[in-house]
Amino acid sequence: MTEFSSKGYLDMELLRFTTAGSVDDGKSTLIGRLLYDSKSIFEDQLEAVKRASIRRGNEHIDLALLTDGLRAEREQGITIDVAYRYFATPKRKFIIADTPGHIQYTRNMVTGASTANAAIILIDGRNGVTEQTCRHSYIASLLQIPHVIICINKMDLVGYSQERYEQIKEEFGIFARMLDIREITYVPISALYGDNVVDSSINMPWYNGGTLLQVLENIGIGNDHNLVDPRFPVQHVIRPLSDEYHDYRGYAGRVAGGVFFPGDKITVLPSMLTSKIKSIDVYEGTLDEAWAPMSVAFSLEDDIDISRGDMIVKEDNMPMVSQDIEIMMCWMNEKPMQLNGKYAVKHTTRDVRCIIKEISYKVNVNTLEKVYDDKQVSLNDIACVKIRTTKPLFFDPYNRNRRTGALIIIDEASNNTVGVGMVTDRPQA
Amino acid sequence: MKSKFSLTHLEELEYESIYVIREVAAQFERPVLLFSGGKDSIVMTHLAMKAFWPARLPFPLLHIDTGHNFEETLVYRDNLVKKLGATLIVGSVQESINNGRVVEEKGVNASRNILQTTTLLDTIEKYKFDAAMGGGRRDEEKARAKERFFSHRDEFGQWDPKNQRPELWNIFNGRKNPGEHFRVFPISNWTEMDVWQYILKENIELPSIYFTHQREVFNRDGVWLAKAPFMKLKDGEKYETRTVRCRTIGDISCTGLTLSAANSLEEIIGEIAATRVTERGGRADDMRSEAAMEDRKKEGYF
Known part of the structure; x- marks a missing residue:
């Protein structure tokens, strides 16, 4: 038995998904249900939650206490921060980025969405598509989560009605045309009773699709990374200076896009020097190819000057190189963004500074309307912004590459991350 | 269906952790790897070895020694340090007690576990370490579920859970003021099961x-x-x-x-x-x- 399970386990894939929701829409119940029904909650955790529930005078075991980790959250009965949860089935390992869904936590939703392959969006079967649905879907689209799963929840409260399900599906379908989402799947569920969460519902025989867990287990994630445009931001230069490896120089980094092969003709940015990949090195030896998101080291044919913050690309596939960049910015700090203000920028492994040149418009995340008359960008606001950097960045549009299209903005006094940006796909100056 | 370019979850976790460890070496001047002799810090050391191969570890290992060790752990530690050609620094809780920095707990449930914090912070200050990597995992405990990869500590070494820096994609912000430091958790996303499976896969002693x-x-x-x-x-x-x-x-x-x-x-x-x-x-x-x-x-x- 052990041999079999070990073998299976070594062959599992990893799926990162995000959930967003408010107190009332059953998000905590859904996560509790997924963890509980997939046997991922341990006895001592359940005991601890039981003890805490009783102490609080709750009638039922409150599964939300499993996810609300900080004292302040438990006291106030809300999720403030992004909490990461883990569970596994024989097919896949899952990482849940569990985020609060209320508008004042947009920054937390954006954070959870940044690394996700999939998003679960809950719609209350009684209410249909609401402002909250709109907000969550927009964030999923903006952050380019490839797979969105619309869970139409509380089907028990609408009599498990197929008509209601189809109605909401159509409603969301029309709305989704305004968004940029690669794949949408719909699942009618009751998180409270477990219908179509892990086990198929006997109450909805008209539904032929998979349960939520089956959908999560079968989403195709092999191509979620860009495998077309080879990008290798140099992270660190490995120089052993030992007798055995006296002249070795390895450019260490994580492939941020495309596939690299030994023998590839490469160009180094910003120097524009060219060379060829001699070998792709890892501890175990050398590789025949390396693709995103592998961490490797390149040895080159020529001894050229390369340091952290440079980017190795293939000669015939160049990224954009510019100091003037248009981004969609999500502001993450209580102190509003300063027009003409100067900030530090981190983009891949590169550090530069920037000035906020122009605020084109803000987005009303509840209606998707562009707002032109209010240019104050405050906490949780999303805006289209033009920045100019002190040195050129090497980037791709965010919707083409989530690694090379993303950057963070840092306040130079507090060193805090105050904004995050995604490069738009409009032509960059 | 799996594509040719899919990775197993252990590969993906390994690549993520190596990336984080390399970021630490690149962004900080005096990083250190906390080594307890437990399986998580052993896996961390293994990942660090892979991250910089064929060079040696560009940072020392730090063991906060409560003096209440299993003998086998110390033997293992010393062998590993020798094998890797690494530098080992030991921060001693007994010394903190002798110097009057902490007072030993009394009673049958007395433990030196909490006293370690003072020894750790003193050692960080003494060697001016600006980043301490640990084997903490988010699946271990509910407060850890909200921990960042790069976790900022003020000049008193304190963690403010309500005022953590946003952390998006794989862009890590290690900027700080003098006297502050970071705790970094490269295996944040691993579970206990992942650690054991990885030990098996990599044949780690x-x-x-x-x-x-x-x-x-x-x-x-x-x-x-x-x-x-x-x-x-x-x-x-x-x-x-x-x-x-x-x-x-x-x-x-x-x-x-x-x-x-x-x-x-x-x-x-x-x-x-x-x-x-x-x-x-x-x-x-x-x-x-x-x-x-x-x-x-x-x-x-x-």
Whole structure:
């Protein structure tokens, strides 16, 4: 038995998904249900939650206490921060980025969405598509989560009605045309009773699709990374200076896009020097190819000057190189963004500074309307912004590459991350 | 269907952790890797070795020594340091007690676990370390579930859970003011099962106490603890010889032993797959209150 399970386990894939929701829409119940029904909650955790529930005078075991980790959250009965949860089935390992869904936590939703392959969006079967649905879907689209799963929840409260399900599906379908989402799947569920969460519902025989867990287990994630445009931001230069490896120089980094092969003709940015990949090195030896998101080291044919913050690309596939960049910015700090203000920028492994040149418009995340008359960008606001950097960045549009299209903005006094940006796909100056 | 370019979850976790460890080496001037002799810090050291191969580790290992160690852990530690050609720094809790920096806890449940925090912060200050990498995982405990990869600490070494820096994609912000430092958790996204499977896959050597052996133990509140000169029995407790192994390794005074005959990694993995209690379920330090871990972390604990 052990041999079999070990073998299976070594062959599992990893799926990162995000959930967003408010107190009332059953998000905590859904996560509790997924963890509980997939046997991922341990006895001592359940005991601890039981003890805490009783102490609080709750009638039922409150599964939300499993996810609300900080004292302040438990006291106030809300999720403030992004909490990461883990569970596994024989097919896949899952990482849940569990985020609060209320508008004042947009920054937390954006954070959870940044690394996700999939998003679960809950719609209350009684209410249909609401402002909250709109907000969550927009964030999923903006952050380019490839797979969105619309869970139409509380089907028990609408009599498990197929008509209601189809109605909401159509409603969301029309709305989704305004968004940029690669794949949408719909699942009618009751998180409270477990219908179509892990086990198929006997109450909805008209539904032929998979349960939520089956959908999560079968989403195709092999191509979620860009495998077309080879990008290798140099992270660190490995120089052993030992007798055995006296002249070795390895450019260490994580492939941020495309596939690299030994023998590839490469160009180094910003120097524009060219060379060829001699070998792709890892501890175990050398590789025949390396693709995103592998961490490797390149040895080159020529001894050229390369340091952290440079980017190795293939000669015939160049990224954009510019100091003037248009981004969609999500502001993450209580102190509003300063027009003409100067900030530090981190983009891949590169550090530069920037000035906020122009605020084109803000987005009303509840209606998707562009707002032109209010240019104050405050906490949780999303805006289209033009920045100019002190040195050129090497980037791709965010919707083409989530690694090379993303950057963070840092306040130079507090060193805090105050904004995050995604490069738009409009032509960059 | 899996594409040619898909990765297994262990590969993906490994690449992520190597990326984080390399970021630490690149963004900080004086990083250090916290080494306890436990499986998580052993996996961390293995990942660090891979991240910089064929160069040596560009940072030292730091062991905060409570003086209450399993002997096997120290033997293992010294062998590993020799094998890697690494530098080892030891911060001694006994020394902190001798210097009057901390006072030893009294009573039968006395543990040096909390005292470690002072020794750790003193050692960080003494060597001016600006980043301390640890083997903490988010699946371990609910306060850890909200921890960042790069976790900022103020000049007192404190963690402010309500004012953490946003952390998006794989862009890590290690900027800080003088006197502040970072705790970095490269294996944040690993679970206990992932760690064991990785040890199996990579064939990583472990201290022998992780495997079954006979030991003199006693039972306190349902937890098996090891006999040691500094452990005092309560009324009604008695030593007995049992077949046990460690599921986690910490200070002897708070490391619960598992009754187990598991003698190989495969058997341990089978045991964990069937178990219904988390690995910290045997840690007396976590049972002190609902927010025990959060409180210790705020003060600067690992």
